[in-house]
Amino acid sequence: xxxxxxxxxxxxxxxxxxxxxxxxxxxxxxxxxxxxxxxxxxxxxxxxxxxxxxxxxxxx
Numbered sequence: 001x002x003x004x005x006x007x008x009x010x011x012x013x014x015x016x017x018x019x020x021x022x023x024x025x026x027x028x029x030x031x032x033x034x035x036x037x038x039x040x041x042x043x044x045x046x047x048x049x050x051x052x053x054x055x056x057x058x059x060x
Contacts, residue, residue, distance in 0.1 A: 020034075021050075021053070022051040024048050026046050028043045
């Protein structure tokens, strides 16, 4: 592989996957499962987070 390509891949910032959220629109009451969105798909109102994906930890 070309050295320029290797350097490009090493220096690339990794994007974090957004967490799943259960949201409800404050304007129309529409509930949805979203991944980082803050606007309602139906009325463009603001979404309020009801529940968020939690990271599970193992207890030893």
